[in-house]
Each structure stands twice: as structure tokens, then as C-alpha cells.
Amino acid sequence: MKLRRIFSLLAGIGLLVGVGLAGEAAAKTPAKQPNIVYIIADDQGWADVGYHGSDIKTPNIDALASGGMRLEQFHAQPLCTQTRSALMTGRYPYRTGMQSAVIPSNGTYGLDTDERTLPQALKDAGYYTAMVGKWHIGHADQKYWPRQRGFDYHFGAVLGEIDYFTHSAHGKTDWYRDNELVREDGYATDLLGDDAVRLIREYDGKKPMFLYLAFTAPHSPFQAPEHYQARNPRITEPTRRAYAGMITALDDQVGRVVAELKKRGMLEDTLIVYQSDNGGVRSSKFAGEADVSKLVLPASNGPYRDGKGTLYEGGTRVIALANWKGHIKPGTVNNGQMHVVDVYPTLIKLAGGSLEQPKPIDGIDMGPMLTKGVPSPRTTTIYSVEPQQAAVLKDGWKLVWRTTLPSSVELFELAKDPYEQNNLAAANPAKVAELQQLVEAEAKTAAPSKFIANAFGAMMPILFGATNLPGQEGADEHDIDAIP
Structure with a gap:
């Protein structure tokens, strides 16, 4: 009688353990792919x-x-x-x-x-x-x-x-x-x-x-x-x-x-x-x-x-x-x-x-x-980094920087001014400098522009001091008729 109770108890414990392991396995099963x-x-x-x-x-x-x-x-x-x-x-x-x-x-x-x-x-x-x-x-x-x-x-x-x-x-x-x-x-x-x-x-x-x-x-x-x-x-x-x-x-x-x-x-x-x-x-x-x-x-x-x-x-x-x-x-x-x-x-x-x-x-x-x-x-969004312009948003401050002449710098506190009506650059030179440094750092890692390379081809090394630019070879040999 005692042995029967012991076996019954062990079986119950085994069932509980099994249910627990099954539950754990179910929890780890990945959701259906949408x-x-x-x-x-x-x-x-x-x-x-x-x-x-x-x-x-x-x-x-x-x-x-x-x-x-x-x-x-x-x-x-x-x-x-x-x-x-x-x-x-x-x-x-x-x-x-x-x-x-x-x-x-x-x-x-x-x-x-x-x-x-x-x-x-x-x-x-x-x-x-x-x-x-x-x-x-x-x-x-x-x-x-x-x-x-x-x-x-x-x-x-x-x-x-x-x-x-x-x-x-x-x-x-x-x-x-x-x-x-x-x-x-x-x-x-x-x-x-x-x-x-x-x-x-x-x-x-x-x-x-x-x-x-x-x-x-x-x-x-x-x-x-x-x-x-x-x-x-x-x-x-x-x-x-x-x-x-x-x-x-x-x-x-x-x-x-x-x-x-x-x-x-x-x-x-x-x-x-x-x-x-x-x-x-x-x-x-x-x-x-x-x-x-x-x-x-x-x-x-x-x-x-x-x-x-x-x-x-x-x-x-x-x-x-x-x-x-x-x-x-x-x-x-x-x-x-x-x-x-x-x-x-x-x-x-x-x-x-x-x-x-x-x-x-x-x-x-x-x-x-x-x-x-x-x-x-x-907290940071980079709108663009290009040779002629860039924009970045960091911690609520947005810099819009055009480097082509005449150059311009604009700074907006976007949460307060989402429509970009108030340029705060003159009043916040330190923030402008901080965001310009961020842009400069990203620009150093940028790949050469394929559009510019394709448009100017062999002139690129002369204009920008760049070599081995993508899209340069044969740029003047193709047009829309190149599409099969």
C-alpha cells in the first residue's frame, strides 16, 4: 500500500515536471512568422x-x-x-x-x-x-x-x-x-x-x-x-x-x-x-x-x-x-x-x-x-550627409548645413519648433559646433557619391581629388537604351 502511494506520488511529480518542461519549451518556441x-x-x-x-x-x-x-x-x-x-x-x-x-x-x-x-x-x-x-x-x-x-x-x-x-x-x-x-x-x-x-x-x-x-x-x-x-x-x-x-x-x-x-x-x-x-x-x-x-x-x-x-x-x-x-x-x-x-x-x-x-x-x-x-x-537621426549639404537631429536639436556658396547654417529645436521657423544658430554656437563635428565625422566615413561619379566621370579626380570612384568607367557609353 505504501509502495503504491510512493509510486503514485512519484508519477505525480513526474507529471508536474513534464508539464513544467513542456511549458518552458512552449515559451521558447518562436512565434509564427508574420x-x-x-x-x-x-x-x-x-x-x-x-x-x-x-x-x-x-x-x-x-x-x-x-x-x-x-x-x-x-x-x-x-x-x-x-x-x-x-x-x-x-x-x-x-x-x-x-x-x-x-x-x-x-x-x-x-x-x-x-x-x-x-x-x-x-x-x-x-x-x-x-x-x-x-x-x-x-x-x-x-x-x-x-x-x-x-x-x-x-x-x-x-x-x-x-x-x-x-x-x-x-x-x-x-x-x-x-x-x-x-x-x-x-x-x-x-x-x-x-x-x-x-x-x-x-x-x-x-x-x-x-x-x-x-x-x-x-x-x-x-x-x-x-x-x-x-x-x-x-x-x-x-x-x-x-x-x-x-x-x-x-x-x-x-x-x-x-x-x-x-x-x-x-x-x-x-x-x-x-x-x-x-x-x-x-x-x-x-x-x-x-x-x-x-x-x-x-x-x-x-x-x-x-x-x-x-x-x-x-x-x-x-x-x-x-x-x-x-x-x-x-x-x-x-x-x-x-x-x-x-x-x-x-x-x-x-x-x-x-x-x-x-x-x-x-x-x-x-x-x-x-x-x-x-x-x-x-535619439539621433541623420537626414543626409552629402558634399554640398547635410542635416542631423540629435537630442531634439536639428542642424541644416549647406556648404556650397553662399553657405548657410540653421539650427532648430524641433520639439518646440517642428515647422522650422526660428533659426537659433546664432544664439547657440556651441550646439552648432557639436552637430557640425558629428557631420564631419560621418562625412569622413562616407562612400563616394555614385551620382557625382557617374555624372562627371574622369573629371572627378581633378575636381575632388578622388580616385577609383564607383560608376566612373564607361559613364558616357550608356543611356536608357542600355535597358534590355
């Missing part, structure tokens, strides 16, 4: 979204914002190529030589092939990777194209600007599916939405999905079918009306993507991020290669100063949100600092991937900020 849908708009102004009070209605984007987290101090680079290279690498553009301008149609360079890209890292973590839309970080050689940089699939444009109906630039079609030229009819924004929806509909679920959906809208040329323009009847100025129609079309496609995720039962397992690549255009010199000098530029960045191409908040503080049911608290408005370089480590860590790589990253994992509401760990 699907990731990363949506990026092109040149959408900060104020040109419904939840920022726009006269352009964006119900689908607004619904993502209200159901997730608005990132109200999310900074991108001031120009397209710069932002996209930072997104793909987690590294500031001055680390990769992509810090100046954008890659022009006749540019022969691209993001170096030894840079580890976001889709490559996610593939290593077991993801199926697909890109639909605009690339613009290398087009003259296929080694720079999306399929060669980690994407299992690509449909869309590789250049920076296309006609929305002919899908062409300078008379040459720029519309590809898996490196093969595609000629088809349709409005570009609709076609990109169609393809994204198709990918979700046909998704087999064997691997988690990373879908990078990079719309060309609402970048110039300002074109939209009449039925989209008609949905903004109170907007009568012609260019603003076309621009509004472009955003309406974009918003419709966002809604279709979300609806398809819900239909497939994927929505609760999907992290959706939406951002603009830079601020809206307020100067014709940053409107692209089309002549818009006689148009009323339609984008609005609200109260923020200036726009695309500048280092002021209007050029770099962009629309951004994150939505992930059950993980990100709905209706959250987050004012913590976040930069586009932070996306790379954040997504990789949420996907259970590795950040081990040869080149260091500048991004910070913002997963705890998104999912747990902890404060942003970022």
Missing part, C-alpha cells in the same frame, strides 16, 4: 491623406491607420533612390554611395551587389519574396534588378518615372515581369493592384510571404482616369484634381489588397506597413524628368516646411503607419523617432531572421515600439 506587406507611395505629401485632414479621401489608408499605429515622426530620405536604398539595406545612403540625387534614366550605376538586401535576409529566414511596382535603385544592368537582389518575383518598373498609360519613359517601355518586357494596356496603379491581389489569391501558404508593393503614384506625370478624378468633385484646380485622382486610385488598390488578405484568412497573420518615400513636391526641380514648370504643384505637406528634395521636415517627415491585428494596439499615435533605415532590422527581427552580416547597419529594431508601445530608442 506575412509582411510593405506598401510605399511615391511623392505623396504628408497632408495628402484623410487622417491628416486632407480634402482627398483615403478611406482604406485611414482604416489601416485607425486599426494600427500612426508613426508621426517617421523620417525618410528627401529623394526616392535614397529612401529605397536605405529601406533595402538598413544603411544610410552615404554609406552606400547613393546619397546624391536619384539615379537618372541614363545612370549606369546601382546599389552595390555586395549589399545584403531586405528580401535576401527574409529569404534566408524562409520567406517567399515578391515585389510589385517601382524599383529605382539600379536599372542599366540586370545585376541591379529586383530578381537579382533577392526577390523571387517582380512585376513593374525599374526606372524612376513612367507614363501611367503607356508604361514608358522617353519613348521606351519600362514594364517587366521577372526580367521580361511586358506590353499591356491599363492604368499603372490598377495593374500593380491587380498583380498584388493575384499574388495573395494564389499564395499557397507554404512559406510566409513578403510582398513589397511600391506604387509609382502619385509621382509625376500627374495622370489619372476621369472616373478617379470625378470622385474628388470639390477639387477643381486641374493638376491638383489629377493628383487627387492618383491618390484615390492608390487608396482603392490598398483596399483591394486588404480585402484579399481578409478573404484568404491571412489578415490577422500579416503586418502591413504604409509610407511615402519622401515629402510631396513643392519645387519643379524635384518633380522628375517631365516638364512641370508651368503647373501648379499639387502636393501638400501641411504645416511642415518645404518638400521633396530638401532636408526640411516637409521633405523628410512622411506619412507612415503599421497595422498588425493582435500585435499592434489599434488607434495608437506614436511620436517617437523612427527612420526608414530602422525598417530593415525591425522586419528581419519580427520575421525571426538574422542581422549578422559583413557590413554594419544604421537601423534600430523598432519591434518593441510597435508591438509593446515602449519609447523609441532613437
Whole structure:
């Protein structure tokens, strides 16, 4: 009898130990890898979204914002190529030589092939990777194209600007599916939405999905079918009306993507991020290669100063949100600092991937900020370091420094003056000196500008005392016809 009780007791202890070990094992089991849908708009102004009070209605984007987290101090680079290279690498553009301008149609360079890209890292973590839309970080050689940089699939444009109906630039079609030229009819924004929806509909679920959906809208040329323009009847100025129609079309496609995720039962397992690549255009010199000098530029960045191409908040503080049911608290408005370089480590860590790589990253994992509401760990943001200008934000103080003659130095206390109206440089020389020293230190580590090297070629060593510059060889031998 006593032996029976002893054995019973031992069995009970074993059961408890087993349950405890099983619980510990369950606690250590990694969470299910989320699907990731990363949506990026092109040149959408900060104020040109419904939840920022726009006269352009964006119900689908607004619904993502209200159901997730608005990132109200999310900074991108001031120009397209710069932002996209930072997104793909987690590294500031001055680390990769992509810090100046954008890659022009006749540019022969691209993001170096030894840079580890976001889709490559996610593939290593077991993801199926697909890109639909605009690339613009290398087009003259296929080694720079999306399929060669980690994407299992690509449909869309590789250049920076296309006609929305002919899908062409300078008379040459720029519309590809898996490196093969595609000629088809349709409005570009609709076609990109169609393809994204198709990918979700046909998704087999064997691997988690990373879908990078990079719309060309609402970048110039300002074109939209009449039925989209008609949905903004109170907007009568012609260019603003076309621009509004472009955003309406974009918003419709966002809604279709979300609806398809819900239909497939994927929505609760999907992290959706939406951002603009830079601020809206307020100067014709940053409107692209089309002549818009006689148009009323339609984008609005609200109260923020200036726009695309500048280092002021209007050029770099962009629309951004994150939505992930059950993980990100709905209706959250987050004012913590976040930069586009932070996306790379954040997504990789949420996907259970590795950040081990040869080149260091500048991004910070913002997963705890998104999912747990902890404060942003970022206290310093480098807007840009270029030969002619730089800007940096540290501990609330922002320096905007132009070195070309006539040079200028501006200092803003951003928390008190987010619209950059009061230049405090003269009253704070020590702070100016501190931030200039930071910029100088970063400039010493910068890679040579590929844009400048490509533009000036053999003159570079004479002008800047530099040698062995990237993109220098054969710079005058290629143009848009180099695209296969």
C-alpha cells in the first residue's frame, strides 16, 4: 500500500515536471512568422491623406491607420533612390554611395551587389519574396534588378518615372515581369493592384510571404482616369484634381489588397506597413524628368516646411503607419523617432531572421515600439550627409548645413519648433559646433557619391581629388537604351 502511494506520488511529480518542461519549451518556441506587406507611395505629401485632414479621401489608408499605429515622426530620405536604398539595406545612403540625387534614366550605376538586401535576409529566414511596382535603385544592368537582389518575383518598373498609360519613359517601355518586357494596356496603379491581389489569391501558404508593393503614384506625370478624378468633385484646380485622382486610385488598390488578405484568412497573420518615400513636391526641380514648370504643384505637406528634395521636415517627415491585428494596439499615435533605415532590422527581427552580416547597419529594431508601445530608442537621426549639404537631429536639436556658396547654417529645436521657423544658430554656437563635428565625422566615413561619379566621370579626380570612384568607367557609353 505504501509502495503504491510512493509510486503514485512519484508519477505525480513526474507529471508536474513534464508539464513544467513542456511549458518552458512552449515559451521558447518562436512565434509564427508574420506575412509582411510593405506598401510605399511615391511623392505623396504628408497632408495628402484623410487622417491628416486632407480634402482627398483615403478611406482604406485611414482604416489601416485607425486599426494600427500612426508613426508621426517617421523620417525618410528627401529623394526616392535614397529612401529605397536605405529601406533595402538598413544603411544610410552615404554609406552606400547613393546619397546624391536619384539615379537618372541614363545612370549606369546601382546599389552595390555586395549589399545584403531586405528580401535576401527574409529569404534566408524562409520567406517567399515578391515585389510589385517601382524599383529605382539600379536599372542599366540586370545585376541591379529586383530578381537579382533577392526577390523571387517582380512585376513593374525599374526606372524612376513612367507614363501611367503607356508604361514608358522617353519613348521606351519600362514594364517587366521577372526580367521580361511586358506590353499591356491599363492604368499603372490598377495593374500593380491587380498583380498584388493575384499574388495573395494564389499564395499557397507554404512559406510566409513578403510582398513589397511600391506604387509609382502619385509621382509625376500627374495622370489619372476621369472616373478617379470625378470622385474628388470639390477639387477643381486641374493638376491638383489629377493628383487627387492618383491618390484615390492608390487608396482603392490598398483596399483591394486588404480585402484579399481578409478573404484568404491571412489578415490577422500579416503586418502591413504604409509610407511615402519622401515629402510631396513643392519645387519643379524635384518633380522628375517631365516638364512641370508651368503647373501648379499639387502636393501638400501641411504645416511642415518645404518638400521633396530638401532636408526640411516637409521633405523628410512622411506619412507612415503599421497595422498588425493582435500585435499592434489599434488607434495608437506614436511620436517617437523612427527612420526608414530602422525598417530593415525591425522586419528581419519580427520575421525571426538574422542581422549578422559583413557590413554594419544604421537601423534600430523598432519591434518593441510597435508591438509593446515602449519609447523609441532613437535619439539621433541623420537626414543626409552629402558634399554640398547635410542635416542631423540629435537630442531634439536639428542642424541644416549647406556648404556650397553662399553657405548657410540653421539650427532648430524641433520639439518646440517642428515647422522650422526660428533659426537659433546664432544664439547657440556651441550646439552648432557639436552637430557640425558629428557631420564631419560621418562625412569622413562616407562612400563616394555614385551620382557625382557617374555624372562627371574622369573629371572627378581633378575636381575632388578622388580616385577609383564607383560608376566612373564607361559613364558616357550608356543611356536608357542600355535597358534590355
